[in-house]
Each structure stands twice: as C-alpha cells, then as structure tokens.
Amino acid sequence: MKTSVNLIFNVVFLVLLISPSVFSWKKDEFRNCNQTPFCKRARSRKPGACNLIATDVSISDDGDLIAKLIAKIPENNEAQDLPTEVNSKPLLLVVSVYQDGILRLKIDEDQSLNPPKKRFEVPDVIIDEFLSKKLYLQRLSEEKIDNDVGFSSVVYLDNDYEGVLRHxxxxxxVRERGNGKRVLSMNSNGLFDFEQSREKTEGEDWEEKFRGHTDTRPYGPHSISFDVSFYGADFVSGIPEHATSLALKPTSGPGVEDGFSEPYRLFNLDVFEYIPESPFGLYGSVPFMISHGKARGSSGFFWLNAAEMQIDVLGSGWNAGEEKIKSPVDEKRIDTLWMSEAGVVDAFFFVGPGPKDVVRQYIGVTGRPAMPQLFATAYHQCRWNYRDEEDVFGVDSKFDEHDIPYDVLWLDIEHTDGKRYFTWDKLLFPNPKEMQNKLAEKGRHMVTIVDPHIKRDENYHIHKEASNNGYYVKDASNRDFDGWCWPGSSSYVDMVNPEIRNWWADKFSYINYVGSTPSLYIWNDMNEPSVFNGPEVTMPRDALHGGIEHRELHNAYGYYFHMATSNGLLKRENGNDRPFVLSRAFFPGTQRYGAVWTGDNTADWDHLRVSVPMILTLGLTGISFTGADVGGFFGNPEPDLLVRWYQLGAYYPFFRAHAHQDTRRREPWLFGERNTELIREAIHTRYMFLPYFYTLFREANVTGTPVLRPLWMEFPADEETFSNDEAFMVGNSLLVQGIYTQRANHVSVYLPGEQSWYDMRTGATYKGGKRHKFEVLEESVPSFQRAGTIMPRKDRFRRSSTQMEKDPYTLVIALNSSKEAEGELYIDDGKSFEFEHGAYIHRHFKFSNGKLTSSNAAPYAAGGKRFSTECIVERIILLGLSPATKSALIEPANQKVEIELGPLTLRPGWSPSVLTIRKPNLRIAEDWTIKIL
Structure with a gap:
C-alpha cells in the first residue's frame, strides 16, 4: 500500500512540476542577497575593512611577482578590536603578465600550510595558447605611491601600461605609463575579504536552509569578495545573463531604481517566463565586465570562478558618510563589488583601450568563437514538439509551398522513447534516418534535443552504463544523486570528469545513436542543471563531483556538458564537419563549442525589446552566436508582434523561431496572406545577407569582435550611443532599429558618426550624428548602410542556404563624402575545418578615385590547401554617385559596361532609383578593377 501511495504522489508531483503556471517566475522561489549568507556578509562590510598588507614581495623562479598577504595589526590595538584577518593564515598572491597587456592576479590559501580543504580552480577554460604567451618578469621596480610609508611594486605590462602591487x-x-592615470583596480575601497578554510568549532552550525532544503555545508564558509574600480568610465556592461539594459544600472547607493536593489546574480538557473528589467540571474554566467568612457576608452575585468557570484554596481555616492579611502588619483570612476561563495581569486585585467581590444584580450584567455557551418547561420524552425514524421514532412512541404526558405527543423523531447535521450519514439518516428535523408535532399538539416538528466530506468542502456561505471553526480551521502526532471526520477552525468565526458561523446556515434545521420545536430537544454525538486530548481550545492562540491563548479556544469556534446559530434564517423550544438547554459569558453539562446522568453513586446541588450551583452563576452526565440517561447503572439519579431530576428546571429507545446501553432503561413508575405520577406532578408553574416562570423572567429555590436563599439566617442540599446550594428556596415511598440506610427532613430547613412529600403541618404524621425512601415524595421562600406549579398531565393552555394553575388557600395568605400567577403566550403589549413577565399573590396578594386586579403600559406569557386558577381549597386554616371570599364578584360538606374533590391515594391552595373560577370575569387567613366 505504501508503494502505491508513493507512486501516486510522485505522478501528481511530476504533473505539477511540468505545469507552466507553476514554473512562471516567482520571486520567493529564489534566494535574495539577505537569504544568501555570503552575500549578506560581503554587502555589510564598510570601506577600509580590509586590513591586509603585502609582504615578502619577490620574483619567483617562474617569473611571477609573488607576495604574502597578512593582516596588519593596528598600533595600540585592543584584543576585541582586532580585525578577523589577524587570526588567519597568510594568503599567497601571484601576479603574472602576458602578451597584449594582460595582467593576471591569483590569490589562494598557501597550500604549504595544509589548509583543511583545497579550493577548486576551474579547469579547461583558459586556453594553452594564452598560457604560452606569459612574460617572465626579470625584475620589478619599487616606488612610493602618494604619501605611503612603504614602497609599492611595479611590473611592466607593455609599452603603454604598468601593473602595480601596493603593499x-x-x-x-593597472595604470598608464608616464602619466600614472589608473585604468582599473582591485581593493581601492578596502572591501577585500577571503574566508579561509578552518575546522568547525564545537557547537558551530554551518548548515543553511532555504524553502525546506538543507545545505549541509560540511566545509563551512569559503566566500571571497572585493571591490573593482573602472577609471574614466561612463558605464559598465557585461556579466551576462540578465534581462536588462546593456549599460548596467546601479544596484547599491542613492537613487537605485525600483527592482534593482539586489546585486546582479550569476547563478545558472532554469527560470520560466523570466521578467525583463531585473538583475536576477538566468541560464548562464560570464563573470566578465567591460567598462567604457568617452575620455579613456574601454577596460575589462574577468574573474574565473564557477561558484555562485553576486555583483553590485555601486552608484554615485554609495560610500557617502564613510571615511574616504586614500587614493593617489581622484578621477571619475565606477566602483563595483564582486562576491562569490567559493573558489579562488583568479582575475584578469584587460587594458583595452578600445572596446574591440578588450574583447580580443578576453578571448585571448578563454578562446576564439567557433566558426559555424553556413547552414547554422540561416533560419531554424522549432517547436515543442513536432508530433511525428507526418507533421515534419507537412511543415517542410509548407515552407516550399509558400516560398519561404529554411535550413533546420528541430525536434524537442517528445520525439524520444519515453524521454530517454538518444532514442526515438518508434510509433511517431519509425524511420528517423529516412526522415533526415529526405530533408537533406533539399539541403536541410535536423536538430534533436539531448539533455543532461538521465532517466533512472534499468532497461535504459545509458542509465545502466552510467550507474554501473559510477559516472553520476553523487549526493551528500555519496549515493547517485536522484532528482526530478522531464523523465521523472533522473540522475546527472558528472561532466566535470574528462573521462566521463569522453564516454558521453562516444554516445553520438552513428552506432550508439541509432537513427542519427550526418545531417543531424544537437540541442542541449536544461543544463544549468535544472532539477525540478531541487533548491531553486537546480542541484543541491552539497552534491559531489568526485571530491568537489557542486557549489564550487555549479556555473560551469552546463559548459562541460556543451563541451562533451560538441566533442561527440567531432568524433562521429563523418569526419571533418564542424559541429553545431545549441546550449541554454553557458560559461566563459562556451564560445568555442557552439551557439546559445536567451531561454524561455514570452510573447510580449517587452521581451522583444530586451532581447537586443541580452544578445549584445553576450557578444561582448565572446559568445557571438546567439539569439532569442522568435515570437516568444510562452504565449500566443498577436500577428503584428510576430511580424516585428521576425523582422528583428532576421538580424540575430542565431535566427530560430520556437514555441511552447501549449501555444497555438505559429508557422509563418498561419496568420493570413499579408502577414505570411511580411514574414517571408523578413526571412528572405536574412538569406540575402548570408554572405555578409558569414563574413562577420569569420571575423568573430579570428578577432572575437561580435557579429551584433553595440553602437558604441563602432562609435566609441559618441556619447549619444552609450545608453542606446534599441538599435545595434550588424558588423561595421549595417545599423538596425527595432520596433518595440504595438501599432507604432513613427520611430526615432539615432544615426551616429559624421558620415551619412543609406536607407536599405529606399537608398535615401541621412546625415550622421543626429536623430531622425521615420514613419513606421509594415514591410520592415528601419535599417541603414553606413557610408564608406561595401556589403556582399546573394539575391536569388532558394529553399535553403546549401542550394545557394553556386549563386552569384551582389555588391552594394555605399560611398562616403570622399566617394570612397571598403568591404570584405569571406568564403569557404561552409562545413569543414579545411579553412584552418588555408582553404578559403577572403576578398577585400575598395572603391577610391573612381575605381572599384577586388584584391586578395588571405595570407599566403606555403603548402596550404586551396578553396575555389566559380561564383561570379551578378550586380554592383552604387549609392552616392551622380545619376549622370553612364558607364564603366572592367580591367584587365578591357570591357565596357553600362551603368543604369535600377532597384536596390529585387523585392516587389522595393524599386527606388539607384545606379546599377548589371552582369559584369566577374569571378568573385579573382583580382579585377572597375573604373567609373
């Protein structure tokens, strides 16, 4: 009887758990700072509370600056007034310097003193290439800072910057050489605190409770907190993921906005229907912050730590009434407070000075973004769930019937056999290989979902193997952790262990993943990890990964799962294709393994609007391949919202429509003929610009510069751009302004810079450096090409990107006031890693002195592989030339061609008069010149 009662209870419990209404965001289901002891303690510290000084400073045999941090005992102290640091053991400090002006600071307990527990340091994030660029310090200089009694140690960063350890x-x-101006600093406000390992005293209680869950905390408090200051900054950004503005709002100090009295939380959580304009943490965590100011430029700070983190942006006057901390330079700055539950200090200072420099320096540490396959940069169609094979083929055929291109069809959890991953429901999907192959015949691909929760079923081979081999995360009692997720009772593979990651990767072979084909790719969801009956809908902090507590690595769990899945696709038998894996959870380094999306958003205008700063923020942290669910995951969008979302989403780096299973079907043809036409045109826009997007993805792959950029990244001195996150740049050439209100009649668009801008619909010219009012049109969102740029396009519409491979190119040349323009085009085979061996085409286009020139921009690699294409240039569109221009001469062919009036695009109704060279029939891969006569 007891067994049956328990079974009924569990079934009812699971039904309640999977109800969307239960999962909608409820504030009291998650801890706030006052309910989080380490955050509450750190926030209560006063400026100057840190009493540590640096001693025994020297250069180590490894070429690092090393020192001990000990507590300074005040003169005439009384025992009851001693700071807590006095009774602590010395901390070990190490400063290392790397190429590109990067300073690394590590602070940890001295292992030679045998602390009770070794603190966790996050592996597999910092790339080997960065470690090889370490500069070995030969000596250090000493100087007195301001009126300090003792000396400070100064180390060389590069010709422009120095690092200083103040004793x-x-x-x-970090400061500028010569003038001594600070760039960024740690502990300028004296808020540093490091809770060291210790033995529990008799009667001491380390347990923490929240909403019926008990955290045993067997090792006690291990938190770290410190202040970081950004000098010359007008604002700070970064630290995704939060649904808020690009410029981070103050969370502490006078005048804090409603809803922003909590720190920005970095703790990966499964948050259904999250609310916009909140510092609450979501699905991923990147503890990297970038500052920017008109006078100084940009700088950045990164703390490699996978434990829960809380970060305060301290508003002006936050320390009013406190004794001012002595500082040698009194200049404008933004102070921040960083707090973490565990880990070590492993921090990186990036000097910039430009925003692109800071991003480049950051990815120099954590790795370059992966180069996606071409198909992955096109349009994706997803729903929870397409019911069966008949539904799949019906949706596929409807796209063709309505002349709407798409590249990828997705299957959610219902395609599996009882939510057992790597399986298929044999009734609904009896022929998965045939289904995938039929899509592949049209150049299309499929994605299936694989989540980290494994159904505890002795007849399920994945569970049986993981259980028998000891591959699961353990609970605090060292038994396989058992939590609830979509399959019911589930366990979670311990992805922190490289051996277990390799085992997981093997599951993606065609032999192990029966029914998979080379055209099948993967979606990792719920990998925060999500545990429906766990504290805050995630895994208990005292769960164990080997000897490591989950609290120490929580934010990195989804990263390791993403890594293992990506490596699994690399190990498949088809060899050299680049993997495509979408992940919901993320961490520093995620950019090396695939794409990310912004999670379970809602079909409303606020979520459409906040998608832009969320994507821009991710791009600043190197994670460029990102997007938001077009249309909103929850709810039923009205047609005008859905259309506007498609029109904006066509410019997301990752362009996917997705919807919850309880929503009405919303494929593009279900909203009436006119709305179908508008959505079709939005999707066609993306396909038209695929050559431009692919070129930008290559730029991100090489430099880290994101595909979608804040306006201030391209116009760093224009203060009008600093608070503008409703418009964005696609690369350096295209500005897009979203429409975020229903039935809007007009929209105000700020066009930055001194050059003009060309309306992408009409070709009309607008002056930069000012705000313009435009009538809102139903056909598109406002978009403008920057004068002085050249953009490549493909204008023939096909069923998918793979069918466009041999199509000709169009070049759109937008001349500036000097009648000049430049642009680039990158081409490779769109799928393999051969580009890493030189098998690609990189063209540079330049218009100057009345000539358009195409030249090779690819470095010559002796013995490298080659890539070739027969594609030609079909049209050249000229914006900014006199209409009297009639002809041009192609060299070296010595062929004269006519210049005529023609449309900017081939779309119906889009036929403004611009200058066009039709069918010059120039090979895209060759050198040539067109001289305007």
Whole structure:
C-alpha cells in the first residue's frame, strides 16, 4: 500500500512540476542577497575593512611577482578590536603578465600550510595558447605611491601600461605609463575579504536552509569578495545573463531604481517566463565586465570562478558618510563589488583601450568563437514538439509551398522513447534516418534535443552504463544523486570528469545513436542543471563531483556538458564537419563549442525589446552566436508582434523561431496572406545577407569582435550611443532599429558618426550624428548602410542556404563624402575545418578615385590547401554617385559596361532609383578593377 501511495504522489508531483503556471517566475522561489549568507556578509562590510598588507614581495623562479598577504595589526590595538584577518593564515598572491597587456592576479590559501580543504580552480577554460604567451618578469621596480610609508611594486605590462602591487594598504591596479592615470583596480575601497578554510568549532552550525532544503555545508564558509574600480568610465556592461539594459544600472547607493536593489546574480538557473528589467540571474554566467568612457576608452575585468557570484554596481555616492579611502588619483570612476561563495581569486585585467581590444584580450584567455557551418547561420524552425514524421514532412512541404526558405527543423523531447535521450519514439518516428535523408535532399538539416538528466530506468542502456561505471553526480551521502526532471526520477552525468565526458561523446556515434545521420545536430537544454525538486530548481550545492562540491563548479556544469556534446559530434564517423550544438547554459569558453539562446522568453513586446541588450551583452563576452526565440517561447503572439519579431530576428546571429507545446501553432503561413508575405520577406532578408553574416562570423572567429555590436563599439566617442540599446550594428556596415511598440506610427532613430547613412529600403541618404524621425512601415524595421562600406549579398531565393552555394553575388557600395568605400567577403566550403589549413577565399573590396578594386586579403600559406569557386558577381549597386554616371570599364578584360538606374533590391515594391552595373560577370575569387567613366 505504501508503494502505491508513493507512486501516486510522485505522478501528481511530476504533473505539477511540468505545469507552466507553476514554473512562471516567482520571486520567493529564489534566494535574495539577505537569504544568501555570503552575500549578506560581503554587502555589510564598510570601506577600509580590509586590513591586509603585502609582504615578502619577490620574483619567483617562474617569473611571477609573488607576495604574502597578512593582516596588519593596528598600533595600540585592543584584543576585541582586532580585525578577523589577524587570526588567519597568510594568503599567497601571484601576479603574472602576458602578451597584449594582460595582467593576471591569483590569490589562494598557501597550500604549504595544509589548509583543511583545497579550493577548486576551474579547469579547461583558459586556453594553452594564452598560457604560452606569459612574460617572465626579470625584475620589478619599487616606488612610493602618494604619501605611503612603504614602497609599492611595479611590473611592466607593455609599452603603454604598468601593473602595480601596493603593499600597504593592499591594492592591485593597472595604470598608464608616464602619466600614472589608473585604468582599473582591485581593493581601492578596502572591501577585500577571503574566508579561509578552518575546522568547525564545537557547537558551530554551518548548515543553511532555504524553502525546506538543507545545505549541509560540511566545509563551512569559503566566500571571497572585493571591490573593482573602472577609471574614466561612463558605464559598465557585461556579466551576462540578465534581462536588462546593456549599460548596467546601479544596484547599491542613492537613487537605485525600483527592482534593482539586489546585486546582479550569476547563478545558472532554469527560470520560466523570466521578467525583463531585473538583475536576477538566468541560464548562464560570464563573470566578465567591460567598462567604457568617452575620455579613456574601454577596460575589462574577468574573474574565473564557477561558484555562485553576486555583483553590485555601486552608484554615485554609495560610500557617502564613510571615511574616504586614500587614493593617489581622484578621477571619475565606477566602483563595483564582486562576491562569490567559493573558489579562488583568479582575475584578469584587460587594458583595452578600445572596446574591440578588450574583447580580443578576453578571448585571448578563454578562446576564439567557433566558426559555424553556413547552414547554422540561416533560419531554424522549432517547436515543442513536432508530433511525428507526418507533421515534419507537412511543415517542410509548407515552407516550399509558400516560398519561404529554411535550413533546420528541430525536434524537442517528445520525439524520444519515453524521454530517454538518444532514442526515438518508434510509433511517431519509425524511420528517423529516412526522415533526415529526405530533408537533406533539399539541403536541410535536423536538430534533436539531448539533455543532461538521465532517466533512472534499468532497461535504459545509458542509465545502466552510467550507474554501473559510477559516472553520476553523487549526493551528500555519496549515493547517485536522484532528482526530478522531464523523465521523472533522473540522475546527472558528472561532466566535470574528462573521462566521463569522453564516454558521453562516444554516445553520438552513428552506432550508439541509432537513427542519427550526418545531417543531424544537437540541442542541449536544461543544463544549468535544472532539477525540478531541487533548491531553486537546480542541484543541491552539497552534491559531489568526485571530491568537489557542486557549489564550487555549479556555473560551469552546463559548459562541460556543451563541451562533451560538441566533442561527440567531432568524433562521429563523418569526419571533418564542424559541429553545431545549441546550449541554454553557458560559461566563459562556451564560445568555442557552439551557439546559445536567451531561454524561455514570452510573447510580449517587452521581451522583444530586451532581447537586443541580452544578445549584445553576450557578444561582448565572446559568445557571438546567439539569439532569442522568435515570437516568444510562452504565449500566443498577436500577428503584428510576430511580424516585428521576425523582422528583428532576421538580424540575430542565431535566427530560430520556437514555441511552447501549449501555444497555438505559429508557422509563418498561419496568420493570413499579408502577414505570411511580411514574414517571408523578413526571412528572405536574412538569406540575402548570408554572405555578409558569414563574413562577420569569420571575423568573430579570428578577432572575437561580435557579429551584433553595440553602437558604441563602432562609435566609441559618441556619447549619444552609450545608453542606446534599441538599435545595434550588424558588423561595421549595417545599423538596425527595432520596433518595440504595438501599432507604432513613427520611430526615432539615432544615426551616429559624421558620415551619412543609406536607407536599405529606399537608398535615401541621412546625415550622421543626429536623430531622425521615420514613419513606421509594415514591410520592415528601419535599417541603414553606413557610408564608406561595401556589403556582399546573394539575391536569388532558394529553399535553403546549401542550394545557394553556386549563386552569384551582389555588391552594394555605399560611398562616403570622399566617394570612397571598403568591404570584405569571406568564403569557404561552409562545413569543414579545411579553412584552418588555408582553404578559403577572403576578398577585400575598395572603391577610391573612381575605381572599384577586388584584391586578395588571405595570407599566403606555403603548402596550404586551396578553396575555389566559380561564383561570379551578378550586380554592383552604387549609392552616392551622380545619376549622370553612364558607364564603366572592367580591367584587365578591357570591357565596357553600362551603368543604369535600377532597384536596390529585387523585392516587389522595393524599386527606388539607384545606379546599377548589371552582369559584369566577374569571378568573385579573382583580382579585377572597375573604373567609373
């Protein structure tokens, strides 16, 4: 009887758990700072509370600056007034310097003193290439800072910057050489605190409770907190993921906005229907912040730590009434407070000075973004769930019937056999290989979902193997952790262990993943990890990964799962294709393994609007291949919202429509003929610009510069751009302004810079450096090409991107006031890694002195592989030339061609008069010149 009662209870419990209404965001289901002891303690510290000083400073045999941090005992102290640091053991500090002006600071307990527990340091994030660029310090200089009694140690970063370890009071900062102006600093406000390992005293209680869950905390408090200051900054950004503005709002100090009295939380969580304009943490965490200011430029700070983190942006006057901390330079700055539950200090200072420099320096540490396959940069169609094979083929055929291109069809959890991953429901999907192959015949692909929760079923081979081999995360009692997720009772593979990751990767072979084909790719969801009956809908902090507590690595769990899945696709038998894996959870380094999306958003205008700063923020942290669910995951969008979302989403780096299973079907043809036409045109826009997007993905792959960019990244001195996150740049050439209100009649668009801008619909010219009012049109969102740029396009519409491979190119040349323009085009085979061996085409286009020139921009690699294409240039569109221009001469062919009036695009109704060279029939891969006569 007891067994049956328990079974009924569990079934009812699971039904409640999977109800969307239960999962909608409820504030009291998650901890706030006052309910989080380490955050509450750190926030209560006063400026100057840190009493540490640096001693025994020297250069180590490894070429690092090393020192001990010990507590300074005040003169005439009384025992009851001693700071807590006095009774602590010395901390070990190490400063390392790397190429490109990067300073690394590590602070940890001294292992030679045998602390009770070794603190966790996050592996597999910092790339080997960065470690090989370490500069070995030969000596250090000493100088007195301001009126300090003792000396400070100065190390060389590069010709423009120096790193300084201030001994007393303890502080680390980077400054400009020569003038001594600070760039960024740690502990300038004296808020540093490091809770060291210790033995529990008799009667001491380390347990923490929240909403019926008990965290045993067997090792006690291990938190770290410190202040970081950004000098010359007008604002700070970064630290995704939060649904809020690009410029981070103050969370502490006078005048804090409603809803922003909590720190920005970095703790990966499964949050259904999250609310916009909140510092609450979502699905991923990147503890990297970038500052920017008109005067100084940009700088950045990165703390490699996978435990829960809380970060305060301290508003002006936050320390009013407190004794001012002595500082040698009194200049404008933004102070922040960083707090983490565990880990070590492993921090990186990036000097910039430009925003693109800071991003480049950051990815120099964590790795370059992966180069996606071409098909992955096109349009994706997804729903929870397409019911069966008949539904799949019906949707596929409807896209063709309505002349709407798409590249990828997705299957959610219902395609599996009882939510057992790597399986198929044999009734609904009896012929998965045939289904995939039929899509592949049209150049299309399929994605299936694989989540980290494994159904506890002795007849399920994945569970049986993982259980028998000891591959699961353990609970605090060292038994396989058992939590609830979509399959019911589930366990979670311990992805922190490289051996277990290799085992997981093997599951994606065609032999192990029966029914998979080379055209099948993967979606990792719920990998925060999501545990429906766990504290805050995630895994208990005292769960164990080997000897490591989950609290120490929580934010990196989804990263390791993403890594293992990506490596699994690399190990498949088809060899050299680049993997495509979408992940919901992320961490520094995620950019090396695939794409990310912004999670379970809602079909409303606020979520459409906040998608832009969310995507822009991710791009600043190197994660460029990102997007939001077009239309909103929850709810039923009205047609005008859905259309506007498609028109904006066509410019997301990752362009996917997705919807919850309880929503009405919303494929593009279900909203009436006119709306179908508008959505078709939005999707066609993406396909038209695929050559431009693919070129930008290559730029991101090489430099880290994101595909979608804040306006201030391209116009860093224009203060009008600093708070503008409703418009964005696609690369350096295209500005897009979203429409975020229903039935809007007009929209105000700020066009930055001194050059003009060309309306992408009409070709009309607008002056830069000012705001313009435009009538809102139903056909498109406002978009403008920057004068002085050249953009490549493909204008023939096909069923998919793979069918466009041999199509000709169009070049759109937008001349500036000097009648000049430049642009680039990158081409490779669209799928393999051969580009890493030189098998690609990279063209540079330049218009100057009345000539358009195409030249090779690819470095010559002796013995490298070659890539070739027979594609030609079909049209050249000229914006900004006199209409009297009639002809041009192609060299070296010595062929004269006519210049005529023609449309900017081939779309119906889009026929403004611009200058066009039709069918010059120039090979895209060759050198040539067109001289305007």
């Amino acid at each position: 007393d009071p303890f502080e680390v900062f």
